[in-house]
Amino acid sequence: MSSATVKLRQPSDGDGHALHQLVARCQPLDTNSVYCNLLQCTDFADTAIAAENADGNLVGFISGYRPPARPDTLFVWQVAVDSSMRGQGLALRMLLALIARVAAQGVRYIETTITPSNAASQALFLKAFKQLEIPHDTSVLFSSQKHFAGQSEDEELYRAGPLSLNSDKKILQD
Incomplete structure (x- = not known):
């Protein structure tokens, strides 16, 4: 199945358990409780996006x-893509669709945190920023020694923006 046949939509409370299972399959992502995932799908549905295949699977x-x-x-807290869908541009498609939705609600800046070894996430966000033609800065938000006792x-922090009218048009064109 290609990412073009995947439906993007706002999540709902029925997605919480499936989200928990998806994240568990997407190592090394940190898993949260099913309850936390339910909140992500309900209280934070406006700032989240779900992708489901033709069989209705997340x-x-x-x-x-x-x-x-x-x-x-x-x-952006977490990006999860099932292994069956990787390498097809689904993460970028989801990210740009989510940015388009929140930009219409007044969002002008995008932030996320990425570890130095996570080349895939770095590539995803840098590609999105380039496509949107928005500048970005990076800085350490949480330090290994100070915040994680050297265990992580x-x-x-990647901070990009501001989104402009030109950026919004680029989102809608792609």
Whole structure:
């Protein structure tokens, strides 16, 4: 199945358990409780996107939220794509569709954190920023030593924007 035949939609409460299973299959993503996934699919549905295949199975998901202190920002928390769909551009398609939806609601900046070893996520976000023609900066948000007691890599903050009318047109064209 190609990513073009996958339906993108806003998640619902019926997606919580399937999301939990999807994330568990997408190592090394951190799993959360099913309850947390239910909240991602309900309370944060406006800032998330689900991808389902023709059989109705969840094969992709992006969770995010708008930080209360920065309502003009979408923070992308997690991107999960089933192994059967990888390498087909589904993650980029989901990300651009989600950005288009939240841009219409006033979001002008995109943020995420990525570990230095996660080349796939770096490539995804840099490709999206390039396609949208928006500048970005990176900085360490959570340090390995200070925040993770040396047990995890740094979490580098990628902040891009502002989205412009030109960016919005690029989202809609692709």
